[in-house]
Amino acid sequence: MALQPNPEFMRRAIALATENVLSGAGGPFAAVVTRRGEIVGEGVNTVTASNDPTAHGEVNAIRAAARALKTFTLEGCELYTSCEPCPMCLAAAYWARLDAFYFGARTADAARAGFDDAVLYGEISKDAAKRKLPSKQVLGDEAWASFAAWLESTKKIEY
Numbered sequence: 001m002a003l004q005p006n007p008e009f010m011r012r013a014i015a016l017a018t019e020n021v022l023s024g025a026g027g028p029f030a031a032v033v034t035r036r037g038e039i040v041g042e043g044v045n046t047v048t049a050s051n052d053p054t055a056h057g058e059v060n061a062i063r064a065a066a067r068a069l070k071t072f073t074l075e076g077c078e079l080y081t082s083c084e085p086c087p088m089c090l091a092a093a094y095w096a097r098l099d100a101f102y103f104g105a106r107t108a109d110a111a112r113a114g115f116d117d118a119v120l121y122g123e124i125s126k127d128a129a130k131r132k133l134p135s136k137q138v139l140g141d142e143a144w145a146s147f148a149a150w151l152e153s154t155k156k157i158e159y
Contacts, residue, residue: 005102009034009035009080012042014104015059017082020044029057030114031081033065033098040077040101043066057081058089062096072159074148083110086117 016030027045043060079101093101123131
């Protein structure tokens with residue numbers, strides 16, 4: 001299937017990102033989620049305004065769309081983001097089950113402006129023991145109990 005992006009939705013994401021910077025509210029990132037040719041969610045970067053390191057434009061747009069559509073899966077939707085997503089936002093796009101995403105600026109452009117995700121992309125591919133952020137498994141056998149409960153549950157909503 002050939003992707004057919006709508007430039008007007010990208011222009012909206014870019015305008016939101018620029019307005020966010022000019023207002024002093026946050027960083028130069030914004031996104032819109034669309035479904036059937038209409039915007040169903042918008043978001044701008046509010047990391048510093050909300051003291052939330054996960055409040056990226058894409059995450060905020062996905063959250064807004066999920067609230068508006070009253071669903072945790074955004075199948076049938078597309079994401080337009082002012083910049084190529086960071087690893088967290090890329091993962092959010094996959095978890096949301098979007099049909100596609102389109103981006104304006106590249107990660108290299110973001111790096112030129114001081115937003116360099118290269119270290120994160122590099123860290124993801126490393127074994128946990130070799131990452132810069134120390135980590136170690138603790139109580140793995142006990143932690144399995146949550147998954148066992150999930151497997152046994154008749155109340156779960158699969159996703």
